Amino acid sequence: MFQSEEQPAAPACRPHPFPRHAAPPTGKQVAVIGAGPAGMACAHRLAMLGNGVTVFEARSRERMQAAPALEGEGAREQLAALLAAGRIRIEHGSKLGLNLELAELHLSHDAVFVAVGLAAGRVLGLTGDEAPGLRDAGRRVTAVCHPEDLGALAAPQRAIVIGAARGAVDTAARLKRLGAQDVTLVYRHGLEADGYEFETARASFVRIRTWAWPLEVLRDERGLVAAVRFEQTRMQDGRLVNTGGFTEIATHAVLKAVGRAGEGACEADDSVRRISREGDRIRVDPCFRTALPGVYAGGDCVAPGQEAPQALRHGRLAAQAIHADLQS
Numbered sequence: 555m556f557q558s559e560e561q562p563a564a565p566a567c568r569p570h571p572f573p574r575h576a577a578p579p580t581g582k583q584v585a586v587i588g589a590g591p592a593g594m595a596c597a598h599r600l601a602m603l604g605n606g607v608t609v610f611e612a613r614s615r616e617r618m619q620a621a622p623a624l625e626g627e628g629a630r631e632q633l634a635a636l637l638a639a640g641r642i643r644i645e646h647g648s649k650l651g652l653n654l655e656l657a658e659l660h661l662s663h664d665a666v667f668v669a670v671g672l673a674a675g676r677v678l679g680l681t682g683d684e685a686p687g688l689r690d691a692g693r694r695v696t697a698v699c700h701p702e703d704l705g706a707l708a709a710p711q712r713a714i715v716i717g718a719a720r721g722a723v724d725t726a727a728r729l730k731r732l733g734a735q736d737v738t739l740v741y742r743h744g745l746e747a748d749g750y751e752f753e754t755a756r757a758s759f760v761r762i763r764t765w766a767w768p769l770e771v772l773r774d775e776r777g778l779v780a781a782v783r784f785e786q787t788r789m790q791d792g793r794l795v796n797t798g799g800f801t802e803i804a805t806h807a808v809l810k811a812v813g814r815a816g817e818g819a820c821e822a823d824d825s826v827r828r829i830s831r832e833g834d835r836i837r838v839d840p841c842f843r844t845a846l847p848g849v850y851a852g853g854d855c856v857a858p859g860q861e862a863p864q865a866l867r868h869g870r871l872a873a874q875a876i877h878a879d880l881q882s
Contacts, residue, residue, distance in 0.1 A: 559666055576636065577604035579793050581743055582880045585610060585663040587654070589618065589644060591862045592853030593669035595869025596876075598624055598633050601641040603877045606793060608663070610648035612670075618646070622680035625866055640793065660848060661716055661782075661810050662768045665876045668836065668844070668851040669869065671858070709733040709809040714782055716740050716768055717811030723751040725811040727867050739801055743794060763803070767796055771808060782808055810848065841879075842872040849875055 582605045586597045589611035597607045611618065624633060636642045646652045650670065659666050704725065709732040715725050717739075726739040738761045745751050745764060755762050766784035772779040786799035835858065836851040838844055844851050850869035854860060860868070 561877070576602050576632070576641065579606070579641075580604040580877075580880070581794065582606065582664045583742070583794065584876060584880075585659040585666045586669060587648075587650060587659075587666065588669035588853065589613070590669060590853060591865035592683075592869040593667070593874075594633070594868040595624055596667050596669060596852065596873040597642050597869075598629065598636065599870050599873035600877060601636045602632060603873070605664075605877060605880070607642045609642065609644045610654055610659075611644055612649040613646065615646050625863070625870075640795075641831050644878070656846075656849070657876065659772065660846070661771070661808060664848070666849045666879055667842075667869075667872055667876060668855055669853040671854045688719075704728050704732060710805075712736045712738075712805045713807045713809060714738050714740055714803060715809050715811055716803040720750060720754075722811040723754045723760070725809060726760040727754055729809075730758045730760060738763060738805070740764075740768065740782075740784065740803070742767050743789070753834065766801065767794075768808075769800075772802065779806055779808060783807060841875040842868070843879075 580603070584597075584600050584605050584607050586593045586607055586609045587601075589597075593609060593611075597609050601607050607836075624630060629652050633642070637644070645861065650656070656666065689690050709729060710790050713726075713729050713734050713736070715722055715729065715737065717725065722741070723739055726737045737758075739751075740763045741756055743753075743765065745762070752762065754760075763784075765787045767787045768782055769785050770783040771779055772781040772783060781802045781804045783800060786797045786801070787794050788797055836844055836855045838851050838856055842850045842852050842856070850872050851871045853865045856868065857864070
């Protein structure tokens with residue numbers, strides 16, 4: 555069938571194996587911005603693959619229309635069960651640029667999927683050829699992709715590194731070698747059983763705080779980072795939950811450590827990149843990755859004017875890429 559330029563074809567891909575029942579929890583937490591077809595399709599598939607998902611939606615619960623018609627046998631029933639079990643949570647009244655900041659979501663989640671309209675690209679600064687990184691994203695928060703990316707960073711006196719597994723502890727150790735005096739490594743969960751994080755941190759004089767969920771970056775009167783507020787977490791029925799206990803850690807910089815994207819993790823073709831090149835569209839690669847590490851986009855902010863089936867496909871493919879990257 556002929557596709558007009560206004561209605562670009564969805565990316566071709568091979569079928570993905572997909573379980574009928576939700577996989578065991580992975581311990582990963584993903585933020586989805588927008589509860590439209592792309593956002594809910596992404597949330598559904600991510601949760602079925604074992605990830606925790608929070609959907610941030612600008613509309614109130616009362617203004618929300620019926621959930622999008624997800625494709626696949628039993629998909630509606632699966633979505634209802636995932637919501638009831640808390641694997642997917644929906645935060646209503648959350649709007650980018652108003653009461654929702656990408657820097658905050660980036661710190662408190664392993665990945666972020668943007669699935670709202672064209673305005674998102676302008677709010678996030680992700681349009682054009684020179685899409686910025688998350689450095690100084692309105693709250694003086696610095697994001698790094700990998701320890702090797704720290705070379706151009708002036709070492710702060712105090713720093714907090716938020717992340718998971720070896721990439722985070724390696725980033726913290728590298729900061730100490732660059733001259734940072736006080737580095738605290740914070741995990742939302744416990745340490746891996748192999749002891750690598752503990753031994754590496756101890757050898758580098760890095761402090762470790764476990765079971766802490768980053769809530770807010772606190773600033774001083776000049777707008778510079780002063781501390782980060784955390785909520786204590788624990789495991790309950792195989793998923794991470796907040797306990798209601800809070801703590802604050804003083805710092806001059808906050809860094810989010812994310813791993814490199816996995817090789818061969820994405821099966822979408824290059825048409826995704828081609829449809830995200832003009833105007834206010836958010837630019838993405840064939841795996842829906844934006845210029846910001848750990849941030850993905852799909853739906854209208856990538857290819858406006860899509861029909862629901864195309865948006866649903868974007869959400870499913872993006873979820874598959876996000877899950878593969880998080881497991882790499």
